Structure formats: C-alpha cells, structure tokens
Amino acid sequence: MALIVQKYGGTSIAGPERIKKVARRIIETKKRGNRVVIVVSAPGDTTDKLMETAQQITPSPTDREMDMLLATGEQMSIALLAMAIHALGEEAVSLTGGQVGIVTDETFTNAKIRKIDTKKIEKELSKDRIVIVAGFQGITAKRDITTLGRGGSDLTAVALASVLKADQCEVYTDVAGVYTADPRIVSDARKIDRISYDEMLELASLGAQVMVPRSIEVAKKSSVDIHVRSSFNDEEGTVITKEVSKMEGVVVSGVAYDKDLVKVAITDVPDRPGIAAKIFGALGAGKVNVDMIIQSSAAEGVNDISFTVNKGALKKVLDIMEKVKQEIGAKRLVYDDGVAKVSIVGVGMRTHSGVASKMFSALAEENVNIEMISTSEIKISCVIKEKDTEKAVRAIHRKFGLAKAPGKSRR
Amino acid sequence: MALIVQKYGGTSIAGPERIKKVARRIIETKKRGNRVVIVVSAPGDTTDKLMETAQQITPSPTDREMDMLLATGEQMSIALLAMAIHALGEEAVSLTGGQVGIVTDETFTNAKIRKIDTKKIEKELSKDRIVIVAGFQGITAKRDITTLGRGGSDLTAVALASVLKADQCEVYTDVAGVYTADPRIVSDARKIDRISYDEMLELASLGAQVMVPRSIEVAKKSSVDIHVRSSFNDEEGTVITKEVSKMEGVVVSGVAYDKDLVKVAITDVPDRPGIAAKIFGALGAGKVNVDMIIQSSAAEGVNDISFTVNKGALKKVLDIMEKVKQEIGAKRLVYDDGVAKVSIVGVGMRTHSGVASKMFSALAEENVNIEMISTSEIKISCVIKEKDTEKAVRAIHRKFGLAKAPGKSRR
Numbered sequence: 001m002a003l004i005v006q007k008y009g010g011t012s013i014a015g016p017e018r019i020k021k022v023a024r025r026i027i028e029t030k031k032r033g034n035r036v037v038i039v040v041s042a043p044g045d046t047t048d049k050l051m052e053t054a055q056q057i058t059p060s061p062t063d064r065e066m067d068m069l070l071a072t073g074e075q076m077s078i079a080l081l082a083m084a085i086h087a088l089g090e091e092a093v094s095l096t097g098g099q100v101g102i103v104t105d106e107t108f109t110n111a112k113i114r115k116i117d118t119k120k121i122e123k124e125l126s127k128d129r130i131v132i133v134a135g136f137q138g139i140t141a142k143r144d145i146t147t148l149g150r151g152g153s154d155l156t157a158v159a160l161a162s163v164l165k166a167d168q169c170e171v172y173t174d175v176a177g178v179y180t181a182d183p184r185i186v187s188d189a190r191k192i193d194r195i196s197y198d199e200m201l202e203l204a205s206l207g208a209q210v211m212v213p214r215s216i217e218v219a220k221k222s223s224v225d226i227h228v229r230s231s232f233n234d235e236e237g238t239v240i241t242k243e244v245s246k247m248e249g250v251v252v253s254g255v256a257y258d259k260d261l262v263k264v265a266i267t268d269v270p271d272r273p274g275i276a277a278k279i280f281g282a283l284g285a286g287k288v289n290v291d292m293i294i295q296s297s298a299a300e301g302v303n304d305i306s307f308t309v310n311k312g313a314l315k316k317v318l319d320i321m322e323k324v325k326q327e328i329g330a331k332r333l334v335y336d337d338g339v340a341k342v343s344i345v346g347v348g349m350r351t352h353s354g355v356a357s358k359m360f361s362a363l364a365e366e367n368v369n370i371e372m373i374s375t376s377e378i379k380i381s382c383v384i385k386e387k388d389t390e391k392a393v394r395a396i397h398r399k400f401g402l403a404k405a406p407g408k409s410r411r
Numbered sequence: 412m413a414l415i416v417q418k419y420g421g422t423s424i425a426g427p428e429r430i431k432k433v434a435r436r437i438i439e440t441k442k443r444g445n446r447v448v449i450v451v452s453a454p455g456d457t458t459d460k461l462m463e464t465a466q467q468i469t470p471s472p473t474d475r476e477m478d479m480l481l482a483t484g485e486q487m488s489i490a491l492l493a494m495a496i497h498a499l500g501e502e503a504v505s506l507t508g509g510q511v512g513i514v515t516d517e518t519f520t521n522a523k524i525r526k527i528d529t530k531k532i533e534k535e536l537s538k539d540r541i542v543i544v545a546g547f548q549g550i551t552a553k554r555d556i557t558t559l560g561r562g563g564s565d566l567t568a569v570a571l572a573s574v575l576k577a578d579q580c581e582v583y584t585d586v587a588g589v590y591t592a593d594p595r596i597v598s599d600a601r602k603i604d605r606i607s608y609d610e611m612l613e614l615a616s617l618g619a620q621v622m623v624p625r626s627i628e629v630a631k632k633s634s635v636d637i638h639v640r641s642s643f644n645d646e647e648g649t650v651i652t653k654e655v656s657k658m659e660g661v662v663v664s665g666v667a668y669d670k671d672l673v674k675v676a677i678t679d680v681p682d683r684p685g686i687a688a689k690i691f692g693a694l695g696a697g698k699v700n701v702d703m704i705i706q707s708s709a710a711e712g713v714n715d716i717s718f719t720v721n722k723g724a725l726k727k728v729l730d731i732m733e734k735v736k737q738e739i740g741a742k743r744l745v746y747d748d749g750v751a752k753v754s755i756v757g758v759g760m761r762t763h764s765g766v767a768s769k770m771f772s773a774l775a776e777e778n779v780n781i782e783m784i785s786t787s788e789i790k791i792s793c794v795i796k797e798k799d800t801e802k803a804v805r806a807i808h809r810k811f812g813l814a815k816a817p818g819k820s821r822r
Contacts (some may be wrong), residue, residue, distance in 0.1 A: 016464070016467035017469050019468060020468065028458070050487070053487075053491065054490075054491065054494060055492045056427035057427050057431065057491055057495050058494050058495065058497070058498035060498075061494040061497070061498075062493070062494060064499045064505075065490045065491075065493045065494045065497070065505055066490070067491065068486060068490035068493070068505050068507075069486075069490035069491065069494075071486070072483035072487050072490075074488045075479060075480075075482070075483045075486070076464075076480055078459070078462065078479065079465075079477070079479035079480035079483075080468055080476075080480065081466065082473070082475075082476045082479070082621045083465060083468045083469050083472040083473060083476045083480075084468050084470070085467065086469070086473045086476070087468065087471075087472075090557035093475075094475075094476060094479050096479075096556075098553055098554075099555075100508075143509075143510055144510075145507075199589075238796050253805060291524075340525065359781055
C-alpha cells in the first residue's frame with residue numbers, strides 16, 4: 001500500500017466549497033488503495049489578516065507571540081478539513097505540528113526543523129485514518145509553538161514525505177505546475193513535465209514563485225519526488241526529481257525573472273587586498289544576503305564594486321555601506337532600484353557551449369542593455385533595466401524555442 | 412507578594428483598543444506589587460464565527476475537530492494580549508491550555524478538568540513575567556485538544572486560582588456585578604456587594620447569566636473568593652464568597668427569572684408504585700435534565716404529573732414520553748412553552764418564616780397565576796405565564812424592598 005503525502009495551499013481551501021472539494025479528492029486518493037497524509041496551509045488570506053490584527057496592537061509584535069497567533073490559521077484548516085472528510089463518511093484525524101512532534105529550534109517566525117517524530121502519524125495511519133497535519137508550524141523542545149517562515153507548509157510536506165519514506169509527495173497549488181516562463185508574460189510558455197532539483201533550486205531562487213528553495217533542498221537530500229499540480233483539476237503537473245540522463249538533451253529548461261532586487265555600487269575603491277572581504281564581511285555580519293557581485297577596474301589603482309540585494313534590505317545595506325565607504329576611502333555610494341534579473345536555467349548547459357552568447361544576442365536583438373552577468377554550471381543571469389523585463393523574457397523564451405516540447409532539437 | 416488571577420471575557424478584548432486597555436489594567440495590577448495570572452476568552456464573536464464556519468462544512472461536525480477549531484479563538488487572544496503588554500514594556504508570556512498542562516478527560520466540547528500542572532506557570536511567574544493563559548481549553552492525557560463547554564473560561568480562572576492558591580480571583584465582564592434583579596427589567600435593581608456560593612449557585616442555575624454553576628462549585632470547594640466586576644471601569648463589583656454570619660440578616664438576596672423552559676404534563680396516570688420512577692428513569696436515560704416536578708391527584712386512582720425542562724430538550728422529551736405514555740397507560744401528554752420561572756434566593760430564608768407567603772402575595776396582588784411551586788432551603792421558585800415575567804419580577808423586587816441596601820430591615 002503506497003503512502004502519499006499531499007499538500008494543499010491556502011487558495012485550495014479558501015471557503016467551505018473548496019474545502020469540501022479537497023476532501024473529496026483526498027478520499028479518492030485513499031480509495032485507490034493508498035495511505036494518505038495531508039498537509040494544509042491557513043485558509044485563504046487568514047495569515048495576512050492575523051498579521052494585520054497584530055499590527056493594530058503594535059508595529060513590532062514579539063516573534064514568539066506572532067507564532068502563537070499565526071499557528072491558529074493552520075489549526076483552523078486541519079479541523080475544518082477533518083470535519084469535511086468525516087461528513088463524507090471517512091475516518092480522519094487532525095494534528096497540530098506540536099501533536100505530530102515536529103520539533104524545531106527556537107528561531108521564532110523562521111524556525112528550522114530539528115526532528116520529526118513519526119510514531120503518532122504511523123499509529124493513526126495504522127488505524128486506517130487519513131492524517132491531516134497543520135503545515136508551517138512546529139514546537140520547540142520546551143513546547144513553545146514556532147512557525148517555519150515563508151513556504152513553511154511546503155517544507156512540512158516534503159519533510160514528512162522524507163521521514164515517512166512516502167512514495168509520492170504532491171503539492172497542490174493554484175498553478176498547474178512549473179512553466180518554461182511566467183505564463184502571464186509569455187503566452188506560449190509550456191508546462192515542464194519533469195525538472196531536476198538543481199534546476200528547480202535555481203528557478204526558485206530566481207523568482208519563480210512555485211516553491212521556496214528550502215523545501216527543494218530537503219527533497220533533494222532525501223530524494224523525494226515532488227509533484228507540483230493544480231488543485232482545481234486532475235491534470236498532471238510538474239515532477240521535481242533527481243537528474244536523469246535524458247534531461248541532458250534539454251539545454252535550457254526555463255526562463256525566470258526577479259524584480260525584487262536593487263543594484264548597489266561603490267566606486268573608486270582603492271585596489272588593495274582585503275577590500276572586498278571588508279565590504280562583504282560587513283554585509284554578512286548585518287545578515288544581508290548578497291546575490292550577484294561584480295568588480296571592475298575603473299582606472300589605474302581603483303576599482304568599482306557592484307552587487308545586488310533584495311529591495312527590502314536596501315536601507316540596511318546603505319547604512320552599512322556608508323560606514324564601509326569611510327573606512328576604505330571609496331568615492332561614491334550609489335544604488336539603482338529600477339533593475340531586474342533575467343535568468344536561464346538548464347542542466348544541459350554543462351555540456352553545451354554557446355548558450356550564453358545565444359542569450360546575450362536575444363537581448364541585443366531587442367536593444368536590452370546588460371548591466372551585470374553571473375553564471376553557474378546550470379544558470380546564466382543578466383541584470384537589465386526593470387522596464388525591459390517582459391521584453392527580455394519573451395525574447396529569450398523565443399530564442400531557445402522553449403514553447404516546443406522537449407525531444408525536438410532546441411539549439 | 413499577592414497572587415492575583417484575572418479573567419477577561421470576550422467583550423472585554425473585542426478589538427485592538429480594548430485589548431490595549433486590558434493590557435494597561437493588567438500592568439497596573441502588577442505594578443501594585445502583585446504576581447499576575449491572566450485568563451482570556453476568545454475575542455468578541457470569534458467563537459460564534461468559528462461555529463458558523465464549521466456549520467458551512469457540515470451540520471454535525473465531530474466533537475474532537477470542533478474543539479481543535481474553537482481552541483484557536485483563545486489562542487489568538489493570548490497572543491494578542493501578550494503583544495499588547497510587551498508593547499507597553501512589560502514581560503509577559505502566553506500559554507495554551509496544553510502548554511500550561513490543564514489536563515481534562517476526553518469529553519470533547521464539554522471536558523472536565525482532571526488536574527492542573529502548576530510548574531510551568533510558577534516558573535514563568537518566578538521570572539517576574541505576567542502569565543497569560545488561554546481559557547476554555549485543555550488537553551487530554553493523549554495530547555488531544557479539548558474545550559470545557561459553556562462558561563469554560565471562568566472555570567479555567569477559578570480552577571487556576573484554586574490550584575495556585577491565589578489571593579484573589581477577579582472575573583472581568585461587561586456587567587458591573589451581580590444584581591438583586593435583572594437591571595433591564597427592574598430599574599432600581601441594586602448591585603450586591605457580597606453573596607454566598609450557595610446563593611450564587613441558585614441564581615446561576617436560575618438564569619442569572621453572570622457565571623455558570625460549575626465555576627462556582629469549584630470556587631466553593633476550594634474557598635476561592637470570586638470578584639465579578641466590569642472591565643470598563645474601576646468600580647468594585649460583587650464578591651462571591653463563603654457564607655458569613657452577617658449575611659443572615661439579609662432574608663432575600665435577589666430575584667431571578669428563566670424563560671428557557673417548557674412545562675410538560677402527562678395526565679390520568681394510574682396511581683401505582685413505580686410509575687414516577689418509570690417516567691423519570693426514562694428521561695434520565697435520555698440525558699434530559701428535569702427541573703421542577705409536581706404530582707397531583709386528578710381523581711380517585713389517577714394522578715397528573717407535570718415537570719419542566721429546557722426548551723431545547725422538548726423534542727427529545729416528547730419522543731420519550733410518548734413511549735412511556737403507552738407503557739403506563741396514561742391518557743394525555745401535553746406541553747406549554749409559554750411559561751417562565753421566577754425565583755427568590757437568600758440564605759436568610761432558612762431562619763425566617765413567612766418568606767414564601769410574602770412572595771405569593773406579591774404575585775397575587777398583580778394577578779399573576781402560579782402554576783407550579785418548588786422550594787429549597789435558600790430558594791423559592793414559581794412557574795407562571797411567560798408574559799407575566801417582567802411584572803412578577805418587579806412586584807417581588809418591590810415587595811422585599813431589594814432596592815434598599817442591606818442592613819436596613821427587609822421583612
């Protein structure tokens with residue numbers, strides 16, 4: 001008897017009718033002869049509303065109490081979903097993160113899972129029950145309630161699938177799967193059938209909003225296949241899985257973009273050893289995640305150093321960099337928040353040459369200026385003007401022929 | 412350093428402004444040199460809304476899942492209140508029923524408290540923190556979440572005051588205390604300063620909506636004084652306490668009424684031993700709480716038996732009684748849901764005669780017909796027509812001079 005973990009996001013269970021529909025889908029899965037563990041998010045916009053309420057009390061609520069508050073959202077979901085399943089005549093039991101034994105560290109609002117006790121779930125499964133687990137939440141060794149941060153429910157599902165050695169982990173969402181590009185921008189974007197963990201990791205961190213990198217890392221580590229699919233129909237979605245040889249025929253899997261970034265530059269930096277370490281050491285100490293870094297020689301003995309960070313970190317970065325500028329005796333600190341990053345991802349890049357130049361010429365043909373470039377084994381990213389984003393994504397998608405199904409040549 | 416338990420009801424914490432106001436009151440209590448344990452209900456109409464949501468899923472949600480759902484209401488309250496206290500610069504920690512260790516039996520939606528672990532609360536108090544406990548909820552030995560039923564948050568407060576040996580238990584509500592009669596009916600009803608547990612028990616079960624009997628029983632058993640008062644001002648309310656000798660000077664403490672009842676009569680019942688046992692045994696087996704019972708001789712060899720039950724139980728009672736009627740060969744089964752019960756309560760009745768006749772003449776002077784009478788040591792109840800309720804309550808209140816403060820003669 002196969003064990004299937006299914007995760008349903010907030011939009012999939014927003015309102016009684018959708019909850020009942022999800023209940024029917026779950027029961028069908030069980031009736032096909034499977035044991036079933038369900039993970040749910042808070043219904044609809046519940047989490048946002050709870051956050052708003054907290055803001056009305058104080059602009060800076062304490063993290064522990066925020067988690068106490070937010071955890072109620074998923075607790076509502078599991079209770080309502082269990083009721084819906086009972087009403088259809090099947091046995092189900094709802095469990096909070098604490099009741100399962102999802103033990104985390106004490107980093108409230110962004111906790112890391114330390115270990116998961118599988119006994120309670122296994123006991124309920126052995127009674128032939130559908131087990132419904134609250135996503136996004138855990139409990140510390142001292143029994144304080146924690147939450148796992150953005151994408152936390154996905155993480156709960158993948159982590160459960162891993163420790164329970166599930167045969168499948170299905171993530172139901174409001175999109176049909178992972179696409180070769182954002183379908184809102186590229187009308188002929190194609191749904192990808194299978195994609196490797198590494199590609200998905202790059203796509204996730206590049207702004208494809210399907211799953212957060214943490215969940216994919218956990219899945220990769222334990223080789224759990226994740227099937228991302230729509231809860232509104234029965235179509236197959238995208239399976240995120242380990243790299244298989246036939247994937248190599250596909251040079252580029254998809255195009256991603258990210259508008260949530262700002263480019264910061266510090267100019268006329270003295271060309272001495274240890275300067276870059278000083279800059280990025282200071283940013284690291286301030287817990288700023290720096291994405292791309294470029295150093296160029298402006299003139300004899302001086303350099304310009306540019307890097308990108310998330311928009312939300314800008315104020316902090318400027319505070320830190322102003323001090324660093326004084327220390328190292330650089331000339332100017334400037335930033336540009338009118339930029340975006342477009343990227344192509346594909347495991348096939350490793351063995352195919354000419355991919356970068358093809359991307360650059362796609363951009364050149366549309367008169368899109370490239371401000372920064374960074375590459376990895378399976379990714380090429382370019383920083384461009386934000387206003388050019390859509391044009392750039394479409395041009396690259398077309399140039400690599402991504403609308404065509406793989407198998408056909410794509411070089 | 413005194414230990415004070417304060418309980419705040421749903422209306423006291425409905426909305427951010429009220430929560431902040433309650434936070435200030437709690438901090439004042441602490442700054443007067445007290446250790447403070449707070450119990451809160453769900454904010455405003457949260458519980459009703461959650462019940463409605465469950466109804467949209469299924470008309471008969473399972474009890475365990477109902478408790479899982481409802482317990483989120485109080486969890487929101489404790490988080491928000493702790494945030495409000497933090498924002499004012501004081502240390503506070505919120506705890507769910509499970510985190511405290513309020514262990515109950517497994518009667519979901521109406522659980523009984525089995526034991527309370529005081530270690531966690533005492534540890535937090537010793538760190539000079541305000542401890543905020545979710546009312547109304549507990550946890551079974553198997554760590555399932557339970558709720559305590561109607562008035563459950565009061566019960567949590569009284570039970571905590573008992574096990575923690577608190578010096579005071581203050582119950583903040585939207586009324587100023589316990590009155591000699593419902594102030595909405597009797598304009599000169601007076602707030603009672605002190606009332607005994609027994610009197611309050613009678614008043615509570617007679618329809619004065621201040622506190623449910625269960626909480627008062629727990630308070631009586633452990634001699635915890637309960638101070639019922641308004642959260643909207645600083646006035647003293649009513650202290651529910653053990654009987655003190657000076658109370659005996661007060662013959663009647665208050666007048667209560669209850670419109671939530673229906674009179675059921677079965678007529679021409681054969682006058683044989685065991686008939687009453689058969690009727691009330693059947694009702695008991697059906698878990699119907701019967702209030703007043705009257706048996707009268709209609710004619711030679713036959714009796715009429717009348718009793719009252721809550722309106723909600725009527726359908727069940729008629730089903731049961733129809734069968735019983737066949738079995739015992741009674742003639743007719745009739746009911747009247749247009750009745751009400753008015754009652755007077757006072758520990759002084761024990762030692763004063765003539766109280767009943769004074770009540771009956773108050774009713775007679777207003778042409779109110781008495782249909783049933785029942786008495787206890789400290790209570791006299793009359794069933795009358797529902798439409799006469801207000802008139803009757805006013806007449807009795809006037810007759811016993813309850814608007815005047817005690818100490819002055821009242822016979």
